[in-house]
Amino acid sequence: MTAGIGTARGVAHAPGRLTRMLILGGVGLVFAVPILAMIEFTLRRGLVGGYDFQRWIELFQNGLTGEYAPILAALVNSVGLAVGTVAIVLVLLVPTMLLVHIRFPRLRRTLEILCILPISIPAIVLVVGLAPVFSVLARYVGSGVWTLAFAYGITVLPFAYRAIQSNLDGVDVRTLSEAARTLGAGWAGVLLRVLVPNLRRGILAGAFIAVAVVLGEFTIASLLSRVNLQTALVVVSKNDPYSAVILSLLALFVAFLLLLAIGRLGTERRRPARAFTPTPTTSTSGGDQS
Amino acid sequence: MPAAAFGLLPFAVYVLLFLALPTLIAVGTGFLGNDGGFTLDTVAALGDPVVLAAFGSSIWLSALTAIIGAVVGALVCYALLGARPDGALRSTVDSLSSVIAQFGGAMLAFAFTATIGIQGMVTLLLQERLGIDIFADGVWLYELPGLVLPYIYFQVPLMIITFMPALASLKPTWAEANATLGGTARTYWLRIGLPVLAPSFLGSLLLLFANAFSSYATAATLTSQGAQIVPLQIRSALTSETMLGRENLAGALALGMILVMTVVMIGYSRLQSRAARWQR
Known part of the structure; x- marks a missing residue:
């Protein structure tokens, strides 16, 4: 009887090892093809045929200086914008969602519609209206690249909202916060020590999406004439498609490592909380690491 | 209660300034004539x-890639169900998905040009090994059908x-209740x-x-000529300076897009109230 129930690790009806490998392997393989094609493209030796690392070596020997210095500056811009956008999600969106969920349940629909709204407003539409807003904004805070984070905060709103809301739906936030309040916690304590740890997966997923959105954003930056990674790559590709592809691959790889690091950061912090799960091995190792 | 309401203020002001105001400005131009009236x-x-x-074309492309993306993506989610949430597999897939989901614009155009472009890796492999010419009926990568594969590439993640x-x-x-009542994995899922x-x-x-x-960047970098989908029409309406009055057409197109999206959003909102039945 127990063979049919996959309740291992608290997850119901997880697929078997073979099924999982087939699905992940198949999808992974198909998704690897364009990346492999990009790598193959950069190794081509032109008309002579065959492959070598000449283009990679040249790019690395010259470094991101001279011709490619703008790419480095653009990358710095994009990373800064990612940080700013995640900050907007954490400081503005998460507390508002929790406040509405706990204290103003009647506003839930309103908040939801508001947060999903940006998806019905494509970047190319939004940018037309953003241009005058940004020209007014420039008078007060300047026209620095970082101001784009205000626009990106809106762009990531639907994705961050859905990720956090999915998690919020699976957690009984009201009971948790009432219990914490009964035990004498203040609102800050409820938020930071009870709710945020319980919603970590959703918040983390929201932050993931925010970072990825910002690193890949092209429309708003290009139409508001500000430089970010994507607009700089397009400029490079016009003269030198091989280097543009190499830089794209590097950018993808760096973005992947960055997100992996952020993901690990989240799971490291989760460990101490695991001390309360009835699995003895996790509780001891978790205690050592914290 | 009133004190807590002030907590909603910062978000409200932010949304008003950077969402409501720009949208009104953008759509409002659709109702302006050349004289500004x-x-x-x-x-x-x-x-x-x-x-x-x-x-x-926009609706057809979006529906097709959304259905394929949702089915394949849900399968991957199912495959990940038993994996430890903080394990290497989950965090790798999470990070890869986040990167690829936004792998739009220039990079995606480069990737698919290198894969199924005229000199692409897959194009050449099929031609040399199997004798299949994927462009026998003409090069479709830079036209509407060429957008399907790149779009699926960012929909699945x-x-x-x-x-x-x-x-x-x-x-x-x-699952325990299902098992106690004599159910199998099949009855659990069904x-x-x-x-x-x-x-x-x-x-989703x-x-x-x-x-x-609403995707613009991928189509904009891949298809340099023509405007088969609405975002590209907005681009040509915005950038063509030769024809007077074209920027107001962009506002009208924007309004049309927002109307389609409103229908989608109403459907989404109905579904969410259904999903809420199983909460609490």
């Missing part, structure tokens, strides 16, 4: 056959990111899992549709 002439341009064809939390919130007690997940799945599907419908 109110007119319905610009909006009437939405009935033009060329504009209607673009809307048809987006599905993984948005659907995984819903799948992970399935309660183990439901009677419990799928019905509970259906609204979340359809919600609509999110994917919206994502493709």
Whole structure:
């Protein structure tokens, strides 16, 4: 009887090892093809045929200086914008969602519609209206690249909202916060020590999406004439498609490592909380690491 | 209570300044004539056959890639169900999905040109090894059909990111209850899992549709000529300075896009209230 129930690790009806490998392997393989094609493209030796690392070596020997210095500056811009956008999600969106969920349940629909709204407003539409807003904004805070984070905060709103809301739906936030309040916690304590740890997966997923959105954003930056990674790559590709592809691959790889690091950061912090799960091995190792 | 209401203020002000205001400005221009006064002439341009064809192509492209993306993405989520949430597999897939979901614009155009472009790796392999010429009927990569594969490439990872939390919130007690009552894995999925997940799945599907419908950067970098889909028509309306009055057409096109998206959003909102039945 127990063979049919996959309740291992608290997850119901997880697929078997073979099924999982087939699905992940198949999808992974198909998704690897364009990346492999990009790598193959950069190794081509032109008309002579065959492959070598000449283009990679040249790019690395010259470094991101001279011709490619703008790419480095653009990358710095994009990373800064990612940080700013995640900050907007954490400081503005998460507390508002929790406040509405706990204290103003009647506003839930309103908040939801508001947060999903940006998806019905494509970047190319939004940018037309953003241009005058940004020209007014420039008078007060300047026209620095970082101001784009205000626009990106809106762009990531639907994705961050859905990720956090999915998690919020699976957690009984009201009971948790009432219990914490009964035990004498203040609102800050409820938020930071009870709710945020319980919603970590959703918040983390929201932050993931925010970072990825910002690193890949092209429309708003290009139409508001500000430089970010994507607009700089397009400029490079016009003269030198091989280097543009190499830089794209590097950018993808760096973005992947960055997100992996952020993901690990989240799971490291989760460990101490695991001390309360009835699995003895996790509780001891978790205690050592914290 | 009133004190807590002030907590809603910062978000409200932010949304008002950077969402409501720009939207009103953008859509408002659709009702402006060349003299700057109110007119319905610009909006009437939405009935033009060329504009209607673009809307048809946009909807077809978005629906197709959303369905394929949602099904494949949900399968990957299911495959990840037993994996440890903090394990190497999950964090790798999460990070990869986040990167690829936004792997739009220039990079995606480069990738598919290198894969199925005229000199692409797959194009050449098929030609040399199997004798299949994928461009026998002409090069379709830089036209509407060429957008399908790149769009699927960013739809699947987006599905993984948005659907995984819903799948992970399935309660183990439901599986236990199912087993106690003599149910199998099959009855669990058919009677419990799928019905509970259906609204979340359809919600994610609509999110994917919206994502493709409003996507601009990939199409803009891949198709340099023509404007088969609505975002590209807005681009040409915005950038062509030769024809007077064209910027107001952009406002009308924007209004049309927002109308389609509103229909999608109403569907999404209905689904969410259904999903809420299983909460609390």
